Amino acid sequence: MGVAKLALALLHVVAVASTPTVRRATASEYKALPYYPAPFGGWVDEWTSSYAKAKKLVDSMTLAEKTNITAGTGLFMGYVQHNASDRVGFPQLCLNDAANGVRQTDNVTVFPDGITAGATFDKNLLYQRGAAIGKEARGKGVNVWLGPSVGPLGRKPKGGRNWEGFGADPVLQAVGARQTIKGIQEQGVIATIKHLIGNEQEMYRRQTTDVVSPAYSANIDDRTLHELYLWPFAEAVRTGVGAAMTAYNRVNGTTSSENSYLINGLLKDELGFQGFVMTDWLSQITGVGSALAGMDMSMPGDPLIPLFGNSLWMHELTRATLNGSVPMDRLNDMATRIVASWYQLGQDRSFPEVNFDTNTKNAVGPLYPAAWPNSPQGTVNKFVAVQADHDKVARQIAQDAITMLKNKDELLPISADRPLYVFGTGAQANSDGPNACADRNCNKGTLGQGWGSGTVDYMYLDDPIGAIKEEAEKVTFYNTDKFPSVPKPTEDDVAIVFITSDSGENQYTVEGNHGDRDASRLNAWHNGDALVKAAAAKYTNVIVVAHTVGPLVLEEWIDLPSVKSVLIAHLPGQEAGKSLTNVLFGSVSPSGHLPYSITHAEDDMPASVVDLIDSGFIDPPQDTYSEGLYIDYRWLNKEKIRPRYAFGHGLSYTNFSYTKATIKKVTQLDTYPPSRQDKEGVLDYSQDIPDYQEAVKPKDFKTIWRYLYSWLSESDAKAAAEKAKTSKYNYPDGYSATQKTVSPRAGGAQGGNAALWDEAYHLSVVVTNTGKDFSGKASVQAYVQFPDGNGYDTPVIQLRDFEKTAELAPGEKEEVKISLTRKDLSVWDVKTQDWVVPEVDGAYKVWLGGASDDLTVVCYVDELSCEETTKGPVVYA
């Protein structure tokens, strides 16, 4: 199927083929238990009609037609869209990145990255971003958009791809994912929740060849997995996401794409996922093993070493089915899941054809680039413009994400007639062009995105210096990161210093950083800290603007008296200029909030998240989540370590009060949720192995060189069918082909037991703009504190919901509503394997306010009352 639009652009193709094996972790207490067989899809009400249609279509397919739709046609196989089955009329599907738009094509919008969208703390903007990306994907003919990313969650501050997701908290990620998926899928485009799971570091994530670099194992205990890392996946499944992608790394010793506990057990059974699961690009390690473990689609179809016309599926999956190793009901379920998602999103009714090719910018090019030099030429790019007015929402998000950390003497906003001295190469777009580096794999000029497969090509980059010059009259720009010689400043002069910190995907090393920020650590790049200090030594009014993928350590300069204002502008995408000047010159107040904590020192976080794990060379490195639930603010609060700027912090030009809070019980909870719904209406996928002739390539079919097909030769097909009678596959321990009769008690609907989303409490609070001069938007963040001595070790506070107000004029009020579900008040109980409310109607506190360390209202669940307070829940040493 797939016009395998590429998630990886550069591959280190190793010439020596090796036979990969599934390695086991040496951290023996972490085990990937067997979970077989793969649970069938089709038992969730919302999908019933799509499954009925899909089953009918799949039932009409031959064996080779079924295996043909479960894998890509090969890396770099180009854009031409065939039918994966002409006979039954099922089209090839186009799968394409990125995390912030449509990757490697023209005439699209570069949206702000996920971390920027997260920093808005604005559900509506998160949704609008998704809708706009979905429209662009559809316009280009992308059936399956490979986002959003919620894994990595942001456990490691130096982790390379945290910026693709929404921030270092499961609820922030979950809401980001939900709103994005809603927006994407309302356009009829299938969204993909990724990467399942534990991809919290880039280095050593992949098994490139077996010996050279075995992938690390993320060792995660059950409770931590449920309460942190799986939480956003559950929300995505509940939203009806059509696809999921596994990670490169192992989990508990077993590669994600082979991990039956993860895919069959957690994703498909407990979370009731009805869509299809694909591998990340070139991460499939075994054919039969991954099929049994629950994988439904192999992307891009090649094994670890691509471009030789080999596949672990396609013809091999045909063989594995004919020889009886992969049961027919497993293949039928795979194919049905894929076709059902296509129906579910209405793609059978109409969907634009693919009209671009990620391999070239020319109109005409090779139709099948990987068939080089034998590919025919043809039109591959039609330059369909899909941006519409999406620059508006992109700019709004970039602007509303800008997070003001500090504003001494109310230096900001500045008036446009003050003399401005601007420093730093980050203020101006890369002079070689904003797309000069493939997948933005350099940090040159304005940093609008991280690097790697989660990036989009710019049509333009509205850079800060351009926008500043448009607004202000007296602007002097020093396009350098080394402090130049400047005229003696006056009291009125203002210096604006631009600094950056970049990270990305591991296939590129940028300025010594291997994806993760292993070289730069949490310091600004290009000696940015020295640049700030030099400016602060000279000028009395310094504003620092940081474009950054994540937290920085600011201690070298944050307390210098002349560093009066600091703005974190995150990764704004193409709209970096006007979004910033709107804030600088005061046409709007900043309203972004930190989607992570900024600490005084890197080591203020636990060593298990600070230290990047190193290669074990032969043995897989072990990334053990020994900190458990205690990442980011959960760790700092527990250890009473005062952050420099807390999770959720963000100042405004005005002030807000939070008053007149109310809390109301909506659903009477019990210790456990009501029992799950049974699985009903599961279709019958069983079937005898068809005649081997269904697998034989038609004699007159002209193949394309290196293209992946699902056929076998007549003699191979016949031999495979013989094998089914004579030999048996050596199945993994714990394997069974019979569907389980007992399902996980925490399951029952998409995302888990539907009762977990029962609204337990409604809260409201009146937010008033108490300032005199500026309008602004306030964020209301709601953190739950579990009752003391509830029998479970729980973090001091945990974000559970948030809302942003409209723009409030001075004196204006808004009543903001917050809602808490049963799940929000539950912990994952490893013994019962269920969500438990440790104290029904107990002394829970719900804290409301503008940041995790600025919670001025508390509501009591046991008393159903609220009060204003000066004593927050967090006490530092």
Ligand SMILES: *[C@@H]1O[C@H](CO)[C@@H](O)[C@H](O)[C@H]1NC(C)=O
């Ligand atoms: C990993 O191992 C831990 C410890 O045995 C267990 O609690 C957890 O459920 C396992 N997770 C997966 C995904 O296998």
Ligand SMILES: *[C@@H]1O[C@H](CO)[C@@H](O)[C@H](O)[C@H]1NC(C)=O
């Ligand atoms: C599989 O799909 C390819 C297009 O990718 C098509 O040429 C071929 O005919 C299909 N095979 C079968 C068995 O339908």
Ligand SMILES: *[C@@H]1O[C@H](CO)[C@@H](O)[C@H](O)[C@H]1NC(C)=O
């Ligand atoms: C694919 O099949 C559909 C339905 O049979 C047909 O209308 C369409 O023309 C085919 N597309 C191609 C590229 O052959």
Ligand SMILES: *[C@@H]1O[C@H](CO)[C@@H](O)[C@H](O)[C@H]1NC(C)=O
């Ligand atoms: C069936 O074919 C698959 C794919 O080539 C292979 O991995 C498996 O070992 C074969 N099974 C038997 C019993 O030979």
Ligand SMILES: *[C@@H]1O[C@H](CO)[C@@H](O)[C@H](O)[C@H]1NC(C)=O
């Ligand atoms: C954008 O689309 C227009 C019109 O379709 C086309 O002329 C132009 O070349 C495209 N731009 C780029 C950069 O490809």
Ligand SMILES: *[C@@H]1O[C@H](CO)[C@@H](O)[C@H](O)[C@H]1NC(C)=O
């Ligand atoms: C906001 O409140 C703080 C603390 O009361 C005060 O110092 C500051 O001046 C106020 N700022 C504005 C813009 O009203």
